[in-house]
Amino acid sequence: MQTQVLLFGIVADLVGESSINLELKMDGTVSDFKKKLTETYPQLQNYNTYVIALNESYALDDTIVKDNDVIAIIPPVSGG
Amino acid sequence: MQTQVLLFGIVADLVGESSINLELKMDGTVSDFKKKLTETYPQLQNYNTYVIALNESYALDDTIVKDNDVIAIIPPVSGG
């Protein structure tokens, strides 16, 4: 399945985009997604302090990524 | 010596004045002053939760009251 991934902060800078499309297998987990992401963007290999949000909520590594889920990569936040 | 005493809050209400004059002996303490006050205003006999300030600072019971000191009777405060 084709997914849209939103990038922010330093991750957007490292990738050079604020949004990317990634082909994922059906019923993969957040962990699988992270692996695919690093394969596709090797510049993220040494940057793994981000977490993943699905549909605007924080997701765990074993959460299943479903078709049409909005995926976002959240580097360490610094609001306030 | 003749002293001026400032009264506030409930103490002013009990005495019916916001300022009184009291004749004190020289070199008496704050304790002596309190005794004299209660003799002169027996309505304060059952009200002893106040503290005394001399010249706008809190005073202890054994502080000496000097001539020309500004004495104030401070019932429990409730600002804020």
Place this chain on the structure above:
Amino acid sequence: MSNISIKLTTDKLSLDECYNFVDDPTCGGIDIFVGTVRNHTKGKKVKKLDFSAYGPMAIKEMELIAEKALEKFDVLKIAIHHAEGMLQIGDIPVIIAVSAAHRVAAFEACQFAIDTLKETVPIWKKEHFSDGEVWVNAHP
């Protein structure tokens, strides 16, 4: 001192004035406590509050609190403004604002200042109910 603002006034207190006083290019956080007149106390409806003060001593004691706050906590500036006279529901008896490079110190100093003010500053409030009035705390 230029890093302390103390006020005892019959005018309306101003949040912006306190904020502007403590704001500083080196500060990263400001904590502001605002006391407000509550419409009830111990289940009774309050109509208004009358604040009276031993003015010169109240100002001295507020200055002492401000100086102690600057000493005890890593904070930059502090404003302590207190109202006198008759206040209605929603009016503001007290504003305390504290600026600091880091927020924890601002919170701590602000709490210290309001806690101490309520113990030491010679200001008294009389609550007015529909059936009478009473000095708050007079009989602890």
Place this chain on the structure above:
Amino acid sequence: MSNISIKLTTDKLSLDECYNFVDDPTCGGIDIFVGTVRNHTKGKKVKKLDFSAYGPMAIKEMELIAEKALEKFDVLKIAIHHAEGMLQIGDIPVIIAVSAAHRVAAFEACQFAIDTLKETVPIWKKEHFSDGEVWVNAHP
């Protein structure tokens, strides 16, 4: 919910707006935390800060914090307003205001809200120095 005000905006944040939202006839104390842009960080001079956010999620997370604060503490109303975009020294990135019948709960809830916001809300700031710029916290 009428006792929660959440805002993420490129407009200037307003202290009065936050105060007026949380003010209530039953409240006795309001605590307000104001974040400000500091002119230095770790000894380096900051020129300005650029805040970017994952907007919809930032708003959801701020709502979660507000709901949790109302649950955990005995408080009445809470406002959490955060700025986006380029801020200059002295500008206000965040205001959190909390009202309560008694002041301790207001202080506690306000600290809880800013502490949690800094951990969970997807907003990022980039510090601009005279010799470059850096994402804050990007490498913890």
